[in-house]
Amino acid sequence: MTYIEYVVAAYAVFAAVLAWDFVAPRIRTAQLLRAVRLVASRRAAATTVVADDTAELSR
Template identity: 65%
Template structure:
């Protein structure tokens, strides 16, 4: 391997690592946002579950 090939290979690896450092966090954030949106949609679609206080007629907020 000549010196030129070594330098080109080193720069190519550097660019690949730099691109991965740029993309990896964005992909993780995108996945986490998607998961949060799906979880919120499931929670919104779920019927409300009455708490024991409401069933027993004791609501702390009514005091």
């Protein structure tokens, strides 16, 4: 009786988990960076709008 199928399957699962452990944090980091950039751009746009509104009121 040979267990080559089990050994190959175990190595395949190990490789898949190792690859996921490598990729998953990078995906999460990219998501977080995108969210931070989006919030920063919204705040910058809101600051610009507030500054424009203030200029309108000072006339």
